[in-house]
Structure formats: C-alpha cells, structure tokens
Amino acid sequence: MDLLKWNESLSVENIVIDNQHKGLFDLTNNLILEYKDDINSPLIGETLSSLLRYAKKHFKDEERLLREVKYPKLEEHEKMHIDFIFKIAMFCKDVLNGKSSVVNEMIEYLTDWLINHTSSADLDFKNYINQVA
Ligand SMILES: [Fe+2]
Ligand SMILES: [Fe+2]
Secondary structure: OOOOOOOOOHOOOOOOOOOOOHHHHHHHHHHHHHHOOOOOOOOHHHHHHHHHHHHHHHHHHHHHHHOOOOOHHHHHHHHHHHHHHHHHHHHHHHHOOOOOOHHHHHHHHHHHHHHHHHHHHHHHHHHHHHOOO
16 A cells, blocks of 8 residues: 655646645545554544545536547546545545444545546546647
8 A cells, every 4th residue: 555646747727726626635645554553543534634625625626627629539438426425425434434444445536436437437628728829
C-alpha cells in the first residue's frame, strides 16, 4: 500500500483544480497511514467522511468549470464522479458502522480510482480549460 504522490505530469494547469487533486491525495494518504497504524482506528471513518465531503466539493467545482468551457465529454465525466461518490458513500457507511473488514478494499478502490481518473479523464480536459477565449 504505497502513498499517493502528486507530480507535475498530473497538472491540468489550473491552480484550484490542481490543489484540490493534491488535497484528495493527502486525505487518501492520511487514510493509508491511519490504517497502517491501526486497522480499527476510529480516525478512518472520520477521514473518510472528510474525503467524501471534499470530493463532492471538488467535483462540483470541476464540473462547473467544464460546463463553462463547454467540454464535450461533460456528461460522461459527471457519470464517473457520481459512480465514485456512490461507491465511497457505501464504504463510508460500512466503516462508520464498524465494518473494518472493508477498509482494505476501500483504500485499494480509492487509490486506483484517483490515480486513473486524475491521470486520464481529468488530463483530457486540460486543453479545454486552458484554451484562449
Ligand atoms: Fe478532478
Ligand atoms: Fe474529474
């Protein structure tokens, strides 16, 4: 279970969005560290709730930006965000109900999804949000 590292190759050249991606990576790393420290740590549920809130805000901001620039794959992109929120909300419910057996699977899903999404689907809109009006 490696920690996530943001690097310049993931930049969409928008400071707000880049910072939010770094924030999502940081919260995920907190989860990994809490899990490594104590599989049953009560902090995991709290951090996961924070991550869920943070992700919702980020997706809202990102989608607003994509709408403004009339990104052609917006609908498809929104669907990916919705699926992620749904899945994380389910994990969150389980963890808060004390089902610590799902934490390992949750962290794997979270790290895979974040890496894949930021390095592919999000990078795909980089040129659209930076086009000269
Ligand atoms: Fe994003
Ligand atoms: Fe996205």
